[in-house]
Amino acid sequence: MNRESDNPRKGEKEMATFAYTYRTPSGSSAKGKVEAPNRQAASGKLKAQGLIITSLNEAKGGGFDFSAIRSKLGLGGKVSLKALVLFTRQFSTLVTAGIPIVRGLEVLVEQIEKKKFKEIVANVRTDISRGASITAALEKYPQAFDQLYISMVKAGEIGGVLDEVLQRLADQLEKLAELRRKIKGAMVYPAVVIVFSGGIVAFLLTFVIPVFATMFEGFGSELPAATRMLIFASDILKNQFLYVLVITIVSIVAFRLWVRTPAGELIFDTYLLKLPVFGPLFRKVAIAKFSRTLGALVRSGVPILEALEIVARGSGNKLVENAVMDARSAIRGGERISDPLGKSGIFPPMVIQMIAVGEESGTLDSMLNKVADFYDSEVDAAVAALASAIEPIIIVVLGIIVLFVMIALFMPMFDIAGAIE
Numbered sequence: 001m002n003r004e005s006d007n008p009r010k011g012e013k014e015m016a017t018f019a020y021t022y023r024t025p026s027g028s029s030a031k032g033k034v035e036a037p038n039r040q041a042a043s044g045k046l047k048a049q050g051l052i053i054t055s056l057n058e059a060k061g062g063g064f065d066f067s068a069i070r071s072k073l074g075l076g077g078k079v080s081l082k083a084l085v086l087f088t089r090q091f092s093t094l095v096t097a098g099i100p101i102v103r104g105l106e107v108l109v110e111q112i113e114k115k116k117f118k119e120i121v122a123n124v125r126t127d128i129s130r131g132a133s134i135t136a137a138l139e140k141y142p143q144a145f146d147q148l149y150i151s152m153v154k155a156g157e158i159g160g161v162l163d164e165v166l167q168r169l170a171d172q173l174e175k176l177a178e179l180r181r182k183i184k185g186a187m188v189y190p191a192v193v194i195v196f197s198g199g200i201v202a203f204l205l206t207f208v209i210p211v212f213a214t215m216f217e218g219f220g221s222e223l224p225a226a227t228r229m230l231i232f233a234s235d236i237l238k239n240q241f242l243y244v245l246v247i248t249i250v251s252i253v254a255f256r257l258w259v260r261t262p263a264g265e266l267i268f269d270t271y272l273l274k275l276p277v278f279g280p281l282f283r284k285v286a287i288a289k290f291s292r293t294l295g296a297l298v299r300s301g302v303p304i305l306e307a308l309e310i311v312a313r314g315s316g317n318k319l320v321e322n323a324v325m326d327a328r329s330a331i332r333g334g335e336r337i338s339d340p341l342g343k344s345g346i347f348p349p350m351v352i353q354m355i356a357v358g359e360e361s362g363t364l365d366s367m368l369n370k371v372a373d374f375y376d377s378e379v380d381a382a383v384a385a386l387a388s389a390i391e392p393i394i395i396v397v398l399g400i401i402v403l404f405v406m407i408a409l410f411m412p413m414f415d416i417a418g419a420i421e
Contacts, residue, residue, distance in 0.1 A: 018042040021055040031119045032126065079117045079144040081180065085173045087112065087121070088149075092166035102129045120144050133157060147310045148172075148293060155301040165300050172296045175372070179285060179379065186281065186383040193394050197401070202237065204405060209234035216412055226408040262318075269318040273346075277389060281382040286320050287351060288375035295368030305331060319346055337364075 018039065021031050036042035039056060046053050087108060094104035105125035112118040120141045127137035135154040138145040145153075149169065156165025213231045216223055223231070237244060258264040273279050273286075290311055297307035305328055312324035323344035330340040338356035341347050351371055358367030 016042075016058055018056055018058050020046060020053055020057075022046070022053050032123050079114070079120070081173065081177050083112070083114055083117050084144065084149075085170065085177055087117070088166060088170040088173055092163065092170050095166055096163040101134065117144060134162070146314060148297070148314055151297060151302050151306060151310055152300045155297075159301055168296055168300060172292060175292055175376070176289065179288060179376070182379055182383050183281075183285060186386050189387060190390055190394060193398075197398055201401065201405075205230075205234040205237045209409075210238060212409055224408070224411045226404065227412055230405065230408040266318040266322075269320075273317070273319060277386060277393075281379065281386055282317075283346070284375050284378045284382055286315060286317050287347060288372050288379060290315060290320060290324070291351070291368045291375065292372035295365045295372060298368070299365040304337075308337075319344075323347070 016037065017033055017035050019031065019033050020042070034042050034045055036045055039058065043053065043056055046056070090108055090111070091104060094107065095101070099107075102125055105121060105128065109118060109122050109125060112121055120143075124134075124137040124141070127140070128134060134157055135150060138153060139150055152165050152169050152172075153162070156162040159165075209230055213234065216227070216231075259268050272282050275282070293314065294307055294311045297310060298304065302310070308324055308328040308331070312321045312328070315321045315324065323341055323346050326344065327337045327340040331337060336356065336359050338352050338359060341355065342349070342352040354367045354371050355364070358364035
């Protein structure tokens with residue numbers, strides 16, 4: 001959004017937010033927002049920017065701030081990585097071809113399909129056309145451009161190699177997107193099987209078990225413990241479904257809020273890396289992401305202290321973040337990166353040795369890229385191994401559930417048959 005005014009001073013009229021639509025030089029429409037005391041002032045601001053306004057209305061407010069709630073829960077609001085990769089690749093191509101930045105962004109606005117991202121890029125283009133730097137224009141929209149993106153663009157802008165940095169950034173984002181696809185691919189099969197199995201169990205508890213429960217009531221004898229547990233679960237699911245649903249939703253929301261606290265995040269991330277099946281995979285993903293991101297920042301000319309801070313914040317794991325921040329503090333104290341990383345216990349000796357060699361030879365970015373390539377292949381192998389290992393585990397668990405239901409249903413019948421004999 002184009003926010004051009006500070007909060008009103010005492011005695012001045014409060015600012016309002018106006019949504020506007022304007023026509024680009026190519027003839028298409030784009031949207032944005034501006035703050036002004038009234039509609040006339042907003043119109044004057046936009047005309048001063050040379051925009052051809054087609055509509056201007058005050059943005060409606062009030063009610064709950066659902067965007068803030070979604071942000072607290074970590075839901076929605078961000079531009080997809082796929083859209084960002086495509087934008088960066090196309091932007092890089094246009095800049096390399098010598099097309100002016102503002103003109104290039106106009107072309108990209110026409111091609112972006114997502115409405116929210118389209119508005120963001122249109123506003124970025126407007127800010128740059130008014131004299132703002134590319135970095136300053138992008139910094140207004142953290143939901144689309146993270147600190148890694150901003151820092152690399154800033155380094156390219158200062159060094160006059162924006163085209164090269166954008167190409168490198170596009171490559172980096174594509175690697176991260178590929179890594180994310182691998183993780184999702186490893187989770188699809190277990191998730192589908194678990195959801196399908198849960199649906200079957202819920203169907204049995206809701207519709208099948210009550211029929212048996214009615215039949216068992218006429219036996220006049222005490223039912224086995226397994227059967228009573230099954231009937232109890234069926235009664236709760238059938239008669240108290242609304243309460244179960246509310247408790248489930250509240251538990252999920254509470255868990256997500258807890259995980260987003262510093263203590264909760266540290267405990268959860270520590271547990272993730274220690275999981276028997278998924279832990280090694282998560283560790284390899286974290287190392288690959290750390291190595292590739294730090295290598296890209298160093299190669300782009302970002303100062304090492306700033307690069308380490310960016311890598312730490314974007315690591316996605318609190319343990320990795322703490323280890324990288326310790327390394328950053330060590331560098332300030334005159335130490336090397338490899339020493340505190342080795343003490344963290346997260347990074348394998350091979351990674352530490354390659355980083356140490358890179359520091360000594362002045363080829364840290366090259367060594368980090370080699371580490372990232374190696375761990376990308378390790379992630380591929382881990383995903384394949386996970387898929388083959390988790391299938392028998394799921395089959396065994398489902399077999400146990402089915403066996404329990406069968407025993408719980410047929411044990412009373414066996415007791416009755418024994419009594420008759």
